[in-house]
Structures are given as structure tokens and as C-alpha cells.
Amino acid sequence: MGCSEAAMDAPDSLDQEEQHLNANHLGDISCTTFNILAPIYKRLNSERRESDFREYWLSRNECILERLLHLKSSIICLQEFWVGNEELVGMYEKRLTDAGYVTYKLARTNNRGDGLLTAVHQNHFQVLNYKELLFNDFGDRVAQILHVKLVVHFSQKRSVDIEKEALIVNTHLLFPHNSSFCFPRLQQVYKILQYIRSYCEECQIPPVPIILCGDWNGSKKGHVYKFLRSQGFVSSYDIAHHYTDSDEDAHKWVSHLNHRGNLCGVDFIWLYNPNNHRKPMNQSFMEAVLGNIKSHLFKVSIEGTESLHLLKTSQKVRSYITYSQFSQTLTELGIPSHPLYGCSIEEIKALWDHVDTDRDGVIDFSHLDRTLNLHQLFWQREEDSEEPAWRETLPNISNNATTIGFNVKNAFLFPPEVERGIWPENYSLSDHAHLTVEFSLVRLQCY
Incomplete structure (x- = not known):
């Protein structure tokens, strides 16, 4: 329209x-x-x-x-x-x-x-x-x-x-x-x-x-x-x-x-x-939450807090995280799994699915890093006069x-x-x- x-x-x-x-x-x-x-x-x-x-x-x-x-x-x-x-x-x-x-x-x-x-x-x-x-x-x-x-x-x-x-x-x-x-x-x-x-x-x-x-x-x-x-x-x-x-x-x-x-x-x-x-509302919301997660991670790194589960692996050769590690990280970042003051289980799963685009059950660190950085492009104001492909009404x-x-x-x-x-x-x-x-x-x- x-x-x-x-x-x-x-x-x-x-x-x-x-x-x-x-x-x-x-x-x-x-x-x-x-x-x-x-x-x-x-x-x-x-x-x-x-x-x-x-x-x-x-x-x-x-x-x-x-x-x-x-x-x-x-x-x-x-x-x-x-x-x-x-x-x-x-x-x-x-x-x-x-x-x-x-x-x-x-x-x-x-x-x-x-x-x-x-x-x-x-x-x-x-x-x-x-x-x-x-x-x-x-x-x-x-x-x-x-x-x-x-x-x-x-x-x-x-x-x-x-x-x-x-x-x-x-x-x-x-x-x-x-x-x-x-x-x-x-x-x-x-x-x-x-x-x-x-x-x-x-x-x-x-x-x-x-x-x-x-x-x-x-x-x-x-x-x-x-x-x-x-x-x-x-x-x-x-x-x-x-x-x-x-x-x-x-x-x-x-x-x-x-x-x-x-x-x-x-x-x-x-x-x-x-x-x-x-932009499609659900996609916008997910990207806003990812922006929030990135802000939390940045604050943690400045404060010198111990590495979170998002950055931990049981084996040094691993280059990915699992759903359970991802969920635990949200809790440590102050986004607990709670229906009143945090993410519901359904919302955490939806956020995971938003990032795990290939649906293989794990998220590569390199992919997560790109996702957390690329979300900033989403906030930029549309500069050209052409209608963007993501237009929704x-x-x-x-x-x-x-x-x-x-x-x-x-x-x-x-x-x-x-x-x-x-x-x-x-x-x-x-x-x-x-x-x-x-x-x-x-x-x-x-x-």
C-alpha cells in the first residue's frame, strides 16, 4: 500500500x-x-x-x-x-x-x-x-x-x-x-x-x-x-x-x-x-532485543566482569554456542526467563530462531558477531527516496x-x-x- x-x-x-x-x-x-x-x-x-x-x-x-x-x-x-x-x-x-x-x-x-x-x-x-x-x-x-x-x-x-x-x-x-x-x-x-x-x-x-x-x-x-x-x-x-x-x-x-x-x-x-x-514488527522487536543484548555485553566488557556463558565453551576448539548457553547468558545479562519481568520461554526460543537462521541447533560465534553488529544498520534513517523492500503498513x-x-x-x-x-x-x-x-x-x- x-x-x-x-x-x-x-x-x-x-x-x-x-x-x-x-x-x-x-x-x-x-x-x-x-x-x-x-x-x-x-x-x-x-x-x-x-x-x-x-x-x-x-x-x-x-x-x-x-x-x-x-x-x-x-x-x-x-x-x-x-x-x-x-x-x-x-x-x-x-x-x-x-x-x-x-x-x-x-x-x-x-x-x-x-x-x-x-x-x-x-x-x-x-x-x-x-x-x-x-x-x-x-x-x-x-x-x-x-x-x-x-x-x-x-x-x-x-x-x-x-x-x-x-x-x-x-x-x-x-x-x-x-x-x-x-x-x-x-x-x-x-x-x-x-x-x-x-x-x-x-x-x-x-x-x-x-x-x-x-x-x-x-x-x-x-x-x-x-x-x-x-x-x-x-x-x-x-x-x-x-x-x-x-x-x-x-x-x-x-x-x-x-x-x-x-x-x-x-x-x-x-x-x-x-x-x-x-519494518515488520516482529523483526524490529527481535533486532531491538539484540541491540539490548549487545549493550549489555559491551557494559560487561568495560566493567571487566567474568566471561559469560555466551563466551564460554567446554572445549577450546568450539566456535559456537548452544541454546542452553544462550538462555543462560540472557539470565546473566539481566534478561531472565520469567513471564512477568523477563523473556518467556517462547520469546527466548523465538529470539534463538531469529539468530539461528540455518536451524542447525547451534550459533557460530562469527554469525552472532555479524548479527549483533549488523543490527545497527537497521536504526539508520532511510536516506534515498526509493521505497525500501521491507515496507509494511x-x-x-x-x-x-x-x-x-x-x-x-x-x-x-x-x-x-x-x-x-x-x-x-x-x-x-x-x-x-x-x-x-x-x-x-x-x-x-x-x-
Whole structure:
């Protein structure tokens, strides 16, 4: 399937501030993602949390709501929303409902106390379906998926057979406490994309744009970022500011001051249009995991740790490893065989089969070395204009359909200092900045 695009009727130009704050004019929608720091996690000192003092958390969240209502975004995605407090939940739901939003909240599993809230403005979207994805892993993470239809009014000539649907996702990935957390984080993203694919197939949804919002708890240099890029998603903020995937641009902006005192850029609004190139998802995931393994091996070699099973053989003349050695190596690298926080037996076997291409039951060291090095080529951005042989798309129900897509018009972080990599001392809304992106509508001809 291929797509070509044409811009919708462009609105009259407005000054930059109005473009930030007003997406009501024809042809634009906007989206804000914000981790609002649940009061149960906000430390006032070594012993007390903000949740112990109603006047503190109430005042801060009233300020957050004022900021959100001032932005007037079409889509609002919040993380660390204190679902366990009825007063706070009621305040958000009433204020957002009064402003024209329909809201959906989802608690993390195992009574963690916080969760997600997604709000979409009824002037811009009609919600066709709402789904909740529970990862059921040791981080108790969840995701919300909204299937929406845009409320836009085109001329009769333009409106004929134009699909006006989209998918919106809100999530908050596991924090990478150490390098062993990389694999379950990749698993969480894989589950989201796999669920989207299954949903589109089951409901026979034509090609639609996808917006992934949230706190991804990882930077542009991580494997989660690279995996999403391989799946045709682009970071809206980086597109708006003409930043690339290069190391040079990896630290141009920040969005989080974490509990370790580190500044990092972790909040993203990802965009996928049906005309974007994407590698087969399972292959991408396997290569991402192999990249993770390579990073672990590199770290082990730097730290001077004893040789792992991957490098051990009972006889010096051996130049290969067996499946049992491979499995043991994953465990020693922090990727254990465990259904909740590691690889399942089926996943380890699938990874082995991905590398053992000749199916002889062993993997030559030379082949493994080539595999671990060649995976880096996979991350490189496609440079030529020809369509790559590995192009894959979401299921195409119609052989010839016109659908709406999104172009990134503008994006900004608040407070503005974080766009220069600086965290202002007087910022107190959260330990995260909020990210707002404005999109213009385009027509995509899919065939």
C-alpha cells in the first residue's frame, strides 16, 4: 500500500501565541501530554509526601488544571493521575467536562494509587471506542487506547469518502532503574503496537494515523526510541524543531528532573501516518532485543566482569554456542526467563530462531558477531527516496481509500527553559514539563 498527501484548506495565519493556544480553527488539532506527579510520590522531605497535606496537592493541581484549560488542547493525556483520591478525580472530571471534554481514567494494576487520564474535546472528536490495555507485568503499567473520529466539516467536494478516524494512545512506561529493565520496557511498547494491529484487523479499520502520548521514561538514545522509529513513528517535537536522531541532537531539550537529580527528555508525542515506512514488527522487536543484548555485553566488557556463558565453551576448539548457553547468558545479562519481568520461554526460543537462521541447533560465534553488529544498520534513517523492500503498513481493508493524516505544525515544552536543556528552579507544577503539539490535517490517498 502507498499513500500520497495533499494539504487541507489552510487557516488564516495567526501569531505564534494564538497558534499555541487555539486549535479551534479549521484544519488543526492539538495535543498535550503531561506527567503531573501524583501527590503520593511527591516528597516534601524524607518522611512526608504531598498527599499528606490537602492544601498543598489541591493548590498545585488547581494550577495544573488552569494551565491545561488555558492551552485548550484537543487531546489531553495525563500520567501519574491520582485515581485513588475521589476529590482530585472529581475536580478534574468536572472542570474538564464543563470545558467540553469527555474523560477516561485508568488505574494501574495492584492498587498502585495512580494511573492515566485521557480527555478529548467533543468539538474536535467523537469517541468511537475506548480500550484499556493492562500489561500485567511487575511494574503494573497500563495504557489507554481511544478510537476516534474527527469532527471536521469540509466542503461537499472534499468530504466524499474521506476517512476521518484516528487512534490515540496514552501510557507511562516502566522506569529503567538499571539496564535489565530495558527488555520489559521494549515488551510494553511491543504489546501496545501488537494490540493496535489486532484491534485494526478485528474491527476492519482502514489505515488511520496513530498518536502515542505519554511519559516513556527513556531518551532518544534508548532502544524504545529506536524501536518506535523503526515502526514508522516520528517524535513530533523533534520534527517541529528540525532535530535529527543523531547523538548531537539527543540532548537539545529535556522534560524531566528525575529522582536521581538527572535531567532527561522522556515525554513524547509520537506520530504515525499510514504513508510512513515501517519494518515488520516482529523483526524490529527481535533486532531491538539484540541491540539490548549487545549493550549489555559491551557494559560487561568495560566493567571487566567474568566471561559469560555466551563466551564460554567446554572445549577450546568450539566456535559456537548452544541454546542452553544462550538462555543462560540472557539470565546473566539481566534478561531472565520469567513471564512477568523477563523473556518467556517462547520469546527466548523465538529470539534463538531469529539468530539461528540455518536451524542447525547451534550459533557460530562469527554469525552472532555479524548479527549483533549488523543490527545497527537497521536504526539508520532511510536516506534515498526509493521505497525500501521491507515496507509494511497496518492492515489495508480498502484497496483505494482516502484518509486523514497529520502534519506537525508546531510543538513547545513548558516551562520554556527546558527547550534549552535548563530546568528552572522556580517551576513547581511537576517534575515533568508538559509537551504540546499542534497538527494540521492532510489528505492521504492510500492504494
